[in-house]
Amino acid sequence: MDILETDAYDRRQRRNMSCSLLFSLLPFFLSAALYFYTWTPDTQASITHAGVKSAPTLLLAAVVLSWNGGQSVLGVVGGLVFSAVGDCCLVWPELFVHGMGAFAVAHLLYSLTFLSSRYSPESSSSFNLLMFLLLFLTGAGFYTYLYPFLQKAPDADLLLPGVGVYILLLTIMGTLAIRTRHTATMLGSLIFMVSDLSLALQVFKVMPPAEHGQVVVMVTYYLAQLLIAVGDVRAARSKDDYAKWKSS
Template sequence: MKKKNILWLYLFLLASTLDIFFVANGQSDQRFFTKPLIIPFLLAYFFFSTAQLKGVLLRKTMIAALVFSWMGDTLLMFPKLFLYGLGAFLMAHICYIVAFKVSQQQPFKVGRVNFIRLFFLNFPIYLFAAFVYFYIRGGLGEMKIPVIAYLIIIVMMATTARERFKNTNVISFWQVMIGASFFLVSDGILAINMFYQSFTESGVLVMGTYVIAQFLIVRGILAHIQYGHTT
Protein backbone atom coordinates (compact mmCIF):
# COMPACT_ATOMS: atom_id res chain seq x y z
CA MET A 1 0.00 0.00 0.00
CA LYS A 2 1.71 3.21 -1.10
CA LYS A 3 1.91 5.94 1.51
CA LYS A 4 0.63 8.55 -0.95
CA ASN A 5 -2.74 6.80 -0.85
CA ILE A 6 -3.10 7.98 2.77
CA LEU A 7 -4.13 11.36 1.33
CA TRP A 8 -7.48 9.82 0.39
CA LEU A 9 -7.96 8.73 4.01
CA TYR A 10 -7.33 12.27 5.23
CA LEU A 11 -9.95 13.54 2.78
CA PHE A 12 -12.33 10.80 3.95
CA LEU A 13 -11.74 11.85 7.56
CA LEU A 14 -12.26 15.53 6.71
CA ALA A 15 -15.53 14.92 4.83
CA SER A 16 -16.78 12.62 7.61
CA THR A 17 -15.92 15.08 10.37
CA LEU A 18 -17.57 17.99 8.57
CA ASP A 19 -20.67 15.95 7.85
CA ILE A 20 -21.04 14.86 11.48
CA PHE A 21 -20.48 18.48 12.54
CA PHE A 22 -23.29 19.62 10.25
CA VAL A 23 -25.56 16.85 11.58
CA ALA A 24 -24.86 17.91 15.17
CA ASN A 25 -25.68 21.53 14.34
CA GLY A 26 -28.78 20.78 12.28
CA GLN A 27 -27.24 22.22 9.11
CA SER A 28 -28.95 19.90 6.66
CA ASP A 29 -28.32 22.00 3.56
CA GLN A 30 -24.53 21.84 3.99
CA ARG A 31 -24.69 18.06 4.08
CA PHE A 32 -25.49 18.02 0.38
CA PHE A 33 -21.81 18.95 -0.09
CA THR A 34 -20.25 16.66 2.53
CA LYS A 35 -22.21 13.40 2.74
CA PRO A 36 -21.85 12.46 -0.97
CA LEU A 37 -18.06 12.86 -0.65
CA ILE A 38 -17.46 10.47 2.26
CA ILE A 39 -17.56 7.14 0.43
CA PRO A 40 -15.89 8.34 -2.82
CA PHE A 41 -12.77 9.30 -0.84
CA LEU A 42 -12.73 5.91 0.90
CA LEU A 43 -13.35 4.20 -2.44
CA ALA A 44 -10.43 6.07 -4.01
CA TYR A 45 -8.21 4.92 -1.12
CA PHE A 46 -9.20 1.29 -1.65
CA PHE A 47 -9.08 1.53 -5.44
CA PHE A 48 -5.53 2.88 -5.63
CA SER A 49 -4.30 0.67 -2.77
CA THR A 50 -5.37 -2.46 -4.68
CA ALA A 51 -4.34 -1.44 -8.19
CA GLN A 52 -2.21 -4.60 -8.42
CA LEU A 53 -5.34 -6.77 -8.01
CA LYS A 54 -7.11 -5.58 -11.14
CA GLY A 55 -9.74 -8.13 -12.20
CA VAL A 56 -9.76 -10.00 -8.86
CA LEU A 57 -13.22 -10.85 -7.47
CA LEU A 58 -12.47 -9.51 -4.00
CA ARG A 59 -11.53 -6.10 -5.38
CA LYS A 60 -14.58 -6.00 -7.65
CA THR A 61 -17.03 -6.86 -4.87
CA MET A 62 -15.50 -4.33 -2.46
CA ILE A 63 -15.66 -1.59 -5.08
CA ALA A 64 -19.26 -2.54 -5.86
CA ALA A 65 -20.13 -2.47 -2.14
CA LEU A 66 -18.68 1.03 -1.77
CA VAL A 67 -20.43 2.27 -4.92
CA PHE A 68 -23.78 0.96 -3.67
CA SER A 69 -23.05 2.53 -0.28
CA TRP A 70 -22.46 5.88 -1.96
CA MET A 71 -25.74 5.49 -3.84
CA GLY A 72 -27.48 4.70 -0.57
CA ASP A 73 -25.95 7.71 1.17
CA THR A 74 -27.10 9.99 -1.63
CA LEU A 75 -30.61 8.58 -1.96
CA LEU A 76 -31.26 8.66 1.79
CA MET A 77 -30.77 12.41 1.75
CA PHE A 78 -34.20 12.60 0.12
CA PRO A 79 -36.97 11.18 2.38
CA LYS A 80 -39.16 10.20 -0.58
CA LEU A 81 -36.33 8.02 -1.93
CA PHE A 82 -35.84 6.07 1.32
CA LEU A 83 -36.90 2.75 -0.20
CA TYR A 84 -34.38 3.16 -3.04
CA GLY A 85 -31.67 4.05 -0.54
CA LEU A 86 -32.54 0.96 1.47
CA GLY A 87 -32.27 -1.12 -1.71
CA ALA A 88 -28.86 0.35 -2.51
CA PHE A 89 -27.55 -0.55 0.94
CA LEU A 90 -29.06 -4.02 0.65
CA MET A 91 -27.00 -4.51 -2.52
CA ALA A 92 -23.94 -3.13 -0.71
CA HIS A 93 -24.34 -5.74 2.03
CA ILE A 94 -24.72 -8.53 -0.51
CA CYS A 95 -21.44 -7.41 -2.06
CA TYR A 96 -19.84 -7.34 1.39
CA ILE A 97 -21.08 -10.88 2.04
CA VAL A 98 -19.30 -12.07 -1.10
CA ALA A 99 -16.17 -10.07 -0.21
CA PHE A 100 -16.07 -11.49 3.33
CA LYS A 101 -16.56 -14.98 1.95
CA VAL A 102 -13.73 -14.86 -0.58
CA SER A 103 -11.36 -13.07 1.81
CA GLN A 104 -10.76 -16.15 3.90
CA GLN A 105 -8.89 -19.42 3.66
CA GLN A 106 -10.69 -22.07 1.57
CA PRO A 107 -13.91 -20.03 1.39
CA PHE A 108 -15.97 -22.63 -0.44
CA LYS A 109 -14.80 -25.72 1.39
CA VAL A 110 -17.70 -28.03 2.17
CA GLY A 111 -17.49 -29.83 5.48
CA ARG A 112 -19.54 -31.00 8.44
CA VAL A 113 -21.50 -28.14 10.03
CA ASN A 114 -22.43 -28.11 13.72
CA PHE A 115 -25.61 -26.03 13.54
CA ILE A 116 -26.05 -25.80 17.32
CA ARG A 117 -22.53 -24.44 17.78
CA LEU A 118 -23.01 -22.10 14.83
CA PHE A 119 -26.23 -20.77 16.35
CA PHE A 120 -24.57 -19.93 19.65
CA LEU A 121 -21.58 -18.31 17.93
CA ASN A 122 -23.94 -16.05 15.99
CA PHE A 123 -26.40 -15.61 18.86
CA PRO A 124 -25.30 -12.05 19.82
CA ILE A 125 -25.96 -10.93 16.24
CA TYR A 126 -29.37 -12.61 16.15
CA LEU A 127 -30.22 -11.13 19.56
CA PHE A 128 -29.39 -7.58 18.48
CA ALA A 129 -31.44 -7.93 15.28
CA ALA A 130 -34.39 -9.37 17.24
CA PHE A 131 -34.11 -6.52 19.75
CA VAL A 132 -34.28 -3.89 17.00
CA TYR A 133 -37.17 -5.61 15.22
CA PHE A 134 -39.12 -5.96 18.48
CA TYR A 135 -39.12 -2.18 18.91
CA ILE A 136 -39.73 -1.12 15.31
CA ARG A 137 -42.25 -3.73 14.17
CA GLY A 138 -45.27 -1.65 15.18
CA GLY A 139 -44.22 1.36 13.11
CA LEU A 140 -43.17 -0.33 9.88
CA GLY A 141 -46.52 -0.27 8.07
CA GLU A 142 -45.99 -0.78 4.32
CA MET A 143 -42.22 -0.91 4.89
CA LYS A 144 -42.45 -4.20 6.81
CA ILE A 145 -41.36 -6.57 4.04
CA PRO A 146 -38.46 -4.40 2.69
CA VAL A 147 -37.16 -3.78 6.22
CA ILE A 148 -37.33 -7.47 7.17
CA ALA A 149 -35.50 -8.39 3.95
CA TYR A 150 -32.85 -5.78 4.72
CA LEU A 151 -32.54 -7.01 8.31
CA ILE A 152 -31.96 -10.58 7.12
CA ILE A 153 -29.24 -9.49 4.69
CA ILE A 154 -27.37 -7.33 7.20
CA VAL A 155 -27.48 -10.21 9.72
CA MET A 156 -25.99 -12.44 7.03
CA MET A 157 -23.30 -9.83 6.42
CA ALA A 158 -22.36 -9.79 10.11
CA THR A 159 -22.39 -13.59 10.47
CA THR A 160 -20.19 -13.94 7.36
CA ALA A 161 -17.75 -11.50 8.97
CA ARG A 162 -17.70 -13.68 12.10
CA GLU A 163 -17.17 -16.77 9.94
CA ARG A 164 -13.71 -15.41 9.02
CA PHE A 165 -12.39 -16.19 12.50
CA LYS A 166 -9.16 -18.19 12.13
CA ASN A 167 -9.66 -18.12 8.36
CA THR A 168 -7.67 -14.93 7.88
CA ASN A 169 -5.11 -12.99 9.89
CA VAL A 170 -6.07 -11.60 13.29
CA ILE A 171 -5.92 -7.94 12.23
CA SER A 172 -8.14 -8.50 9.22
CA PHE A 173 -10.68 -10.53 11.17
CA TRP A 174 -11.13 -8.07 14.00
CA GLN A 175 -11.23 -4.99 11.81
CA VAL A 176 -13.90 -6.50 9.55
CA MET A 177 -15.83 -7.99 12.48
CA ILE A 178 -15.88 -4.74 14.46
CA GLY A 179 -16.75 -2.84 11.28
CA ALA A 180 -19.68 -5.16 10.55
CA SER A 181 -20.84 -4.78 14.16
CA PHE A 182 -20.75 -0.99 13.88
CA PHE A 183 -22.83 -1.30 10.69
CA LEU A 184 -25.43 -3.27 12.63
CA VAL A 185 -25.49 -0.65 15.36
CA SER A 186 -25.71 2.22 12.87
CA ASP A 187 -28.65 0.69 11.02
CA GLY A 188 -30.28 -0.30 14.29
CA ILE A 189 -30.17 3.28 15.58
CA LEU A 190 -31.51 4.55 12.25
CA ALA A 191 -34.38 2.05 12.33
CA ILE A 192 -35.34 2.86 15.92
CA ASN A 193 -35.24 6.59 15.18
CA MET A 194 -37.41 6.21 12.07
CA PHE A 195 -39.89 3.54 13.07
CA TYR A 196 -40.08 3.61 16.88
CA GLN A 197 -39.09 6.88 18.54
CA SER A 198 -36.97 9.72 17.19
CA PHE A 199 -34.28 11.31 19.35
CA THR A 200 -31.98 14.26 18.74
CA GLU A 201 -28.69 12.36 19.08
CA SER A 202 -29.61 9.77 16.43
CA GLY A 203 -28.07 11.59 13.46
CA VAL A 204 -24.64 11.90 15.04
CA LEU A 205 -24.72 8.32 16.32
CA VAL A 206 -25.83 6.92 12.97
CA MET A 207 -23.16 8.76 10.96
CA GLY A 208 -20.42 8.22 13.55
CA THR A 209 -20.91 4.46 13.70
CA TYR A 210 -21.42 4.27 9.92
CA VAL A 211 -18.15 6.04 9.12
CA ILE A 212 -16.24 3.81 11.56
CA ALA A 213 -17.89 0.72 10.05
CA GLN A 214 -16.94 1.52 6.47
CA PHE A 215 -13.39 2.49 7.43
CA LEU A 216 -12.75 -0.68 9.45
CA ILE A 217 -14.19 -2.96 6.78
CA VAL A 218 -11.96 -1.43 4.10
CA ARG A 219 -8.89 -1.56 6.35
CA GLY A 220 -9.69 -5.15 7.31
CA ILE A 221 -9.93 -6.32 3.72
CA LEU A 222 -6.69 -4.51 2.90
CA ALA A 223 -5.05 -6.29 5.85
CA HIS A 224 -6.19 -9.62 4.39
CA ILE A 225 -4.71 -8.69 1.03
CA GLN A 226 -1.45 -7.56 2.61
CA TYR A 227 -0.90 -10.29 5.20
CA GLY A 228 -3.08 -13.16 4.02
CA HIS A 229 -3.78 -16.05 6.41
CA THR A 230 -1.22 -15.40 9.12
CA THR A 231 -1.53 -15.24 12.89
Protein backbone atom coordinates in the same frame (compact mmCIF):
# COMPACT_ATOMS: atom_id res chain seq x y z
CA MET B 1 18.09 -14.85 5.97
CA ASP B 2 17.43 -16.44 9.39
CA ILE B 3 14.19 -16.44 11.32
CA LEU B 4 15.01 -13.29 13.33
CA GLU B 5 15.91 -11.34 10.20
CA THR B 6 12.74 -12.54 8.48
CA ASP B 7 10.63 -11.51 11.45
CA ALA B 8 12.23 -8.06 11.57
CA TYR B 9 11.69 -7.65 7.84
CA ASP B 10 8.03 -8.61 8.18
CA ARG B 11 7.58 -6.08 10.98
CA ARG B 12 9.14 -3.34 8.87
CA GLN B 13 6.87 -4.25 5.97
CA ARG B 14 3.76 -4.13 8.15
CA ARG B 15 4.85 -0.82 9.66
CA ASN B 16 5.49 0.69 6.23
CA MET B 17 2.15 -0.57 4.98
CA SER B 18 0.32 0.90 7.99
CA CYS B 19 1.96 4.29 7.44
CA SER B 20 1.15 4.27 3.71
CA LEU B 21 -2.43 3.20 4.36
CA LEU B 22 -2.90 5.89 7.00
CA PHE B 23 -1.57 8.53 4.59
CA SER B 24 -3.95 7.38 1.85
CA LEU B 25 -6.86 7.65 4.31
CA LEU B 26 -6.23 11.33 5.09
CA PRO B 27 -8.75 12.55 2.45
CA PHE B 28 -11.39 10.34 4.09
CA PHE B 29 -10.75 11.83 7.52
CA LEU B 30 -10.80 15.38 6.15
CA SER B 31 -14.05 14.83 4.23
CA ALA B 32 -15.70 13.22 7.26
CA ALA B 33 -14.62 16.19 9.37
CA LEU B 34 -16.08 18.53 6.74
CA TYR B 35 -19.43 16.72 6.93
CA PHE B 36 -19.66 17.09 10.71
CA TYR B 37 -18.46 20.70 10.52
CA THR B 38 -21.13 21.70 7.99
CA TRP B 39 -24.03 19.56 9.23
CA THR B 40 -26.63 20.99 11.58
CA PRO B 41 -30.10 19.70 12.57
CA ASP B 42 -31.54 22.40 10.31
CA THR B 43 -29.49 21.43 7.24
CA GLN B 44 -31.75 21.38 4.19
CA ALA B 45 -31.71 18.53 1.67
CA SER B 46 -29.64 19.53 -1.35
CA ILE B 47 -27.24 18.18 -3.93
CA THR B 48 -24.38 19.84 -2.04
CA HIS B 49 -25.35 18.19 1.24
CA ALA B 50 -25.67 14.81 -0.49
CA GLY B 51 -22.22 15.25 -2.05
CA VAL B 52 -20.57 16.18 1.25
CA LYS B 53 -22.27 13.26 3.02
CA SER B 54 -21.28 10.64 0.44
CA ALA B 55 -17.74 11.94 -0.20
CA PRO B 56 -16.06 10.03 2.69
CA THR B 57 -17.51 6.72 1.50
CA LEU B 58 -16.48 7.34 -2.10
CA LEU B 59 -12.97 8.27 -0.96
CA LEU B 60 -12.77 4.98 0.96
CA ALA B 61 -13.78 3.17 -2.24
CA ALA B 62 -10.94 4.95 -4.06
CA VAL B 63 -8.46 3.88 -1.36
CA VAL B 64 -9.49 0.22 -1.51
CA LEU B 65 -9.40 0.31 -5.32
CA SER B 66 -5.90 1.81 -5.33
CA TRP B 67 -4.61 -0.87 -2.95
CA ASN B 68 -6.46 -3.94 -4.18
CA GLY B 69 -7.12 -3.15 -7.83
CA GLY B 70 -10.04 -4.28 -9.95
CA GLN B 71 -10.53 -7.50 -7.97
CA SER B 72 -12.41 -5.47 -5.36
CA VAL B 73 -14.88 -3.77 -7.73
CA LEU B 74 -17.48 -6.50 -7.18
CA GLY B 75 -16.60 -6.61 -3.52
CA VAL B 76 -15.88 -3.93 -0.94
CA VAL B 77 -15.37 -1.18 -3.53
CA GLY B 78 -18.76 -1.93 -5.05
CA GLY B 79 -20.30 -2.04 -1.58
CA LEU B 80 -18.85 1.36 -0.74
CA VAL B 81 -20.12 2.86 -4.00
CA PHE B 82 -23.64 1.53 -3.38
CA SER B 83 -23.39 2.84 0.19
CA ALA B 84 -22.58 6.28 -1.21
CA VAL B 85 -25.70 6.04 -3.39
CA GLY B 86 -27.65 5.17 -0.24
CA ASP B 87 -26.11 8.15 1.57
CA CYS B 88 -27.39 10.46 -1.16
CA CYS B 89 -30.87 8.93 -1.15
CA LEU B 90 -31.27 9.25 2.62
CA VAL B 91 -30.74 13.00 2.39
CA TRP B 92 -34.30 13.16 0.99
CA PRO B 93 -36.83 11.33 3.25
CA GLU B 94 -39.02 10.41 0.27
CA LEU B 95 -36.10 8.38 -1.15
CA PHE B 96 -35.68 6.28 2.00
CA VAL B 97 -36.76 3.03 0.32
CA HIS B 98 -34.33 3.65 -2.55
CA GLY B 99 -31.55 4.25 -0.05
CA MET B 100 -32.43 1.09 1.83
CA GLY B 101 -32.24 -0.84 -1.46
CA ALA B 102 -28.80 0.60 -2.24
CA PHE B 103 -27.50 -0.38 1.19
CA ALA B 104 -29.01 -3.86 0.80
CA VAL B 105 -26.92 -4.33 -2.36
CA ALA B 106 -23.88 -3.07 -0.44
CA HIS B 107 -24.41 -5.67 2.30
CA LEU B 108 -24.79 -8.37 -0.34
CA LEU B 109 -21.48 -7.38 -1.95
CA TYR B 110 -19.76 -7.29 1.44
CA SER B 111 -21.13 -10.76 2.21
CA LEU B 112 -19.85 -12.17 -1.08
CA THR B 113 -16.43 -10.64 -0.36
CA PHE B 114 -16.27 -12.21 3.10
CA LEU B 115 -16.93 -15.60 1.47
CA SER B 116 -14.08 -15.17 -1.03
CA SER B 117 -10.68 -16.84 -0.83
CA ARG B 118 -9.16 -13.53 0.26
CA TYR B 119 -10.59 -14.16 3.71
CA SER B 120 -9.35 -17.55 4.82
CA PRO B 121 -11.77 -18.31 7.66
CA GLU B 122 -10.86 -20.21 10.75
CA SER B 123 -12.41 -23.62 11.21
CA SER B 124 -15.88 -23.64 12.69
CA SER B 125 -15.90 -23.19 16.45
CA SER B 126 -18.41 -22.98 19.25
CA PHE B 127 -17.66 -19.25 19.46
CA ASN B 128 -18.64 -18.76 15.82
CA LEU B 129 -21.85 -20.71 16.26
CA LEU B 130 -22.72 -18.78 19.41
CA MET B 131 -22.15 -15.43 17.69
CA PHE B 132 -24.18 -16.52 14.65
CA LEU B 133 -27.06 -17.48 16.91
CA LEU B 134 -26.86 -14.23 18.89
CA LEU B 135 -26.85 -12.08 15.75
CA PHE B 136 -29.79 -13.87 14.16
CA LEU B 137 -31.77 -13.70 17.40
CA THR B 138 -30.93 -10.00 17.68
CA GLY B 139 -32.05 -9.36 14.09
CA ALA B 140 -35.28 -11.31 14.53
CA GLY B 141 -35.99 -9.67 17.88
CA PHE B 142 -35.36 -6.19 16.52
CA TYR B 143 -37.67 -6.75 13.55
CA THR B 144 -40.38 -8.07 15.88
CA TYR B 145 -39.97 -5.00 18.08
CA LEU B 146 -40.05 -2.69 15.02
CA TYR B 147 -43.05 -4.37 13.41
CA PRO B 148 -45.84 -2.32 15.11
CA PHE B 149 -44.10 0.93 14.19
CA LEU B 150 -43.67 -0.18 10.57
CA GLN B 151 -47.40 -0.88 10.40
CA LYS B 152 -48.07 2.79 11.19
CA ALA B 153 -45.86 4.06 8.36
CA PRO B 154 -47.61 5.51 5.26
CA ASP B 155 -45.97 2.94 2.96
CA ALA B 156 -46.29 0.02 5.37
CA ASP B 157 -47.09 -2.47 2.57
CA LEU B 158 -43.62 -1.87 1.14
CA LEU B 159 -41.70 -1.36 4.35
CA LEU B 160 -42.88 -4.47 6.22
CA PRO B 161 -41.26 -6.97 3.83
CA GLY B 162 -38.50 -4.55 2.75
CA VAL B 163 -37.18 -3.90 6.25
CA GLY B 164 -37.39 -7.63 7.04
CA VAL B 165 -35.23 -8.51 4.02
CA TYR B 166 -32.83 -5.69 4.82
CA ILE B 167 -32.33 -6.83 8.42
CA LEU B 168 -31.75 -10.37 7.16
CA LEU B 169 -29.04 -9.21 4.72
CA LEU B 170 -27.47 -7.04 7.42
CA THR B 171 -27.40 -9.98 9.83
CA ILE B 172 -25.91 -12.32 7.22
CA MET B 173 -23.21 -9.74 6.50
CA GLY B 174 -22.39 -9.54 10.20
CA THR B 175 -22.23 -13.31 10.67
CA LEU B 176 -19.98 -13.77 7.62
CA ALA B 177 -17.71 -11.00 8.91
CA ILE B 178 -17.32 -12.88 12.20
CA ARG B 179 -16.50 -16.01 10.20
CA THR B 180 -13.47 -14.28 8.66
CA ARG B 181 -11.92 -13.72 12.12
CA HIS B 182 -10.34 -10.48 10.83
CA THR B 183 -10.58 -8.00 13.69
CA ALA B 184 -11.20 -4.85 11.61
CA THR B 185 -13.77 -6.62 9.44
CA MET B 186 -15.65 -8.04 12.40
CA LEU B 187 -15.73 -4.75 14.29
CA GLY B 188 -16.72 -2.80 11.18
CA SER B 189 -19.64 -5.08 10.40
CA LEU B 190 -20.92 -5.13 13.97
CA ILE B 191 -20.67 -1.34 14.25
CA PHE B 192 -22.52 -1.08 10.92
CA MET B 193 -25.37 -3.06 12.49
CA VAL B 194 -25.42 -0.70 15.47
CA SER B 195 -25.52 2.32 13.13
CA ASP B 196 -28.39 0.93 11.05
CA LEU B 197 -30.42 -0.13 14.06
CA SER B 198 -29.94 3.32 15.62
CA LEU B 199 -31.12 4.94 12.38
CA ALA B 200 -34.20 2.69 12.24
CA LEU B 201 -35.20 3.66 15.78
CA GLN B 202 -35.19 7.31 14.74
CA VAL B 203 -36.69 7.00 11.25
CA PHE B 204 -39.65 4.90 12.38
CA LYS B 205 -40.21 7.06 15.48
CA VAL B 206 -39.60 4.28 17.96
CA MET B 207 -37.87 6.83 20.16
CA PRO B 208 -38.29 10.62 20.39
CA PRO B 209 -35.83 12.69 18.36
CA ALA B 210 -32.49 12.82 20.17
CA GLU B 211 -30.35 15.94 20.14
CA HIS B 212 -27.30 14.08 18.85
CA GLY B 213 -29.08 11.15 17.21
CA GLN B 214 -27.85 11.88 13.68
CA VAL B 215 -24.30 12.39 14.94
CA VAL B 216 -24.32 8.96 16.61
CA VAL B 217 -25.61 7.33 13.42
CA MET B 218 -23.02 8.98 11.17
CA VAL B 219 -20.04 8.51 13.52
CA THR B 220 -20.74 4.79 13.82
CA TYR B 221 -21.49 4.58 10.08
CA TYR B 222 -18.23 6.19 8.95
CA LEU B 223 -16.26 4.17 11.49
CA ALA B 224 -17.86 0.94 10.27
CA GLN B 225 -17.08 1.69 6.64
CA LEU B 226 -13.51 2.65 7.54
CA LEU B 227 -12.92 -0.62 9.39
CA ILE B 228 -14.43 -2.72 6.59
CA ALA B 229 -12.25 -0.93 4.01
CA VAL B 230 -9.07 -1.30 6.08
CA GLY B 231 -9.93 -4.93 6.78
CA ASP B 232 -10.26 -5.63 3.07
CA VAL B 233 -6.89 -4.02 2.28
CA ARG B 234 -5.19 -5.99 5.03
CA ALA B 235 -6.86 -9.23 3.96
CA ALA B 236 -5.61 -8.76 0.41
CA ARG B 237 -2.09 -7.94 1.62
CA SER B 238 -2.05 -10.99 3.92
CA LYS B 239 -3.11 -13.23 1.05
CA ASP B 240 -0.41 -11.81 -1.23
CA ASP B 241 2.26 -12.20 1.46
CA TYR B 242 1.18 -15.80 2.07
CA ALA B 243 1.31 -16.57 -1.64
CA LYS B 244 4.83 -15.11 -1.90
CA TRP B 245 5.98 -17.10 1.14
CA LYS B 246 4.48 -20.33 -0.22
CA SER B 247 6.16 -19.90 -3.61
CA SER B 248 9.56 -19.07 -2.12
